[in-house]
Amino acid sequence: KAGVTQTPRYLIKTRGQQVTLSCSPISGHRSVSWYQQTPGQGLQFLFEYFSETQRNKGNFPGRFSGRQFSNSRSEMNVSTLELGDSALYLCASSVAGTSNNEQFFGPGTRLTVL
Amino acid sequence: AQSVTQPDIHITVSEGASLELRCNYSYGATPYLFWYVQSPGQGLQLLLKYFSGDTLVQGIKGFEAEFKRSQSSFNLRKPSVHWSDAAEYFCAVIMDSNYQLIWGAGTKLIIKP
Numbered sequence: 001k002a003g004v005t006q007t008p009r010y011l012i013k014t015r016g017q018q019v020t021l022s023c024s025p026i027s028g029h030r031s032v033s034w035y036q037q038t039p040g041q042g043l044q045f046l047f048e049y050f051s052e053t054q055r056n057k058g059n060f061p062g063r064f065s066g067r068q069f070s071n072s073r074s075e076m077n078v079s080t081l082e083l084g085d086s087a088l089y090l091c092a093s094s095v096a097g098t099s100n101n102e103q104f105f106g107p108g109t110r111l112t113v114l
Numbered sequence: 115a116q117s118v119t120q121p122d123i124h125i126t127v128s129e130g131a132s133l134e135l136r137c138n139y140s141y142g143a144t145p146y147l148f149w150y151v152q153s154p155g156q157g158l159q160l161l162l163k164y165f166s167g168d169t170l171v172q173g174i175k176g177f178e179a180e181f182k183r184s185q186s187s188f189n190l191r192k193p194s195v196h197w198s199d200a201a202e203y204f205c206a207v208i209m210d211s212n213y214q215l216i217w218g219a220g221t222k223l224i225i226k227p
Binding site for chain 2: 004033042043044045048056058090092102103104105106107108
C-alpha cells in the first residue's frame, strides 16, 4: 500500500505570493490533517479534513486554508506569504481521524519564503 | 492549559547504552499518548501508543514506554541504542474530544560512537 505523498517536496516563494500544497492520503483513509513544523515552534496543528469537511482547526490566521476532495486528496493554500511561513508542512492521514486511529505522515513540503 | 513537555532538547548517548526520553503532560484525565520518531529528511513514524490497559507499551525498533498516571508521564526507553536511532523524538497527546494531537517540542537524540 502506498504511503502518504506530498507534492511538491520543496518550494521557494517570495513574500506576498500564494502557494498551494498537495497531499494524497493512503488509500482508504478519509481523514487528512495538516501541520506546520518549525525549529522554534515545533509541530503546530493547522486543520483536519474528514469527508470533504473541515472538522478541526488550529490557531492560524485566515491566510491558511485547505480543502479536501471526494477522493480524500487534500490541498492547503497559504496566501500573502510572510517570511515566518517558512517551514516544513506535514500532512497526515488516518482511517477515520478518531482518537485511536494512527496518523501516517508524509515526508513533508519544505517551503522557503524569501 | 493543556500542554506536553519534553524537557530535554538534546540528549547524547553512547552506542549500546540505555536511553530514556522524558515526556510529561498537563491534563486532568487520562489522555491518549503517542511517541513518534523523525529521522533527518523523513516524515514522522509512530513508535508506539497508549490508550488503556497495561501501562508498559512495546513499540517498534525495540522501544517501550511506560505510562505513569501519578506523574503524568509517558517516558520512552530503549535498553541499547544503535547509531541508526539518531533522530528527533516527539511525544504527542490527545487530551480532548476534538482528537487533536498536541505535540511536545521534541528531543534530538545524538549517538556517540
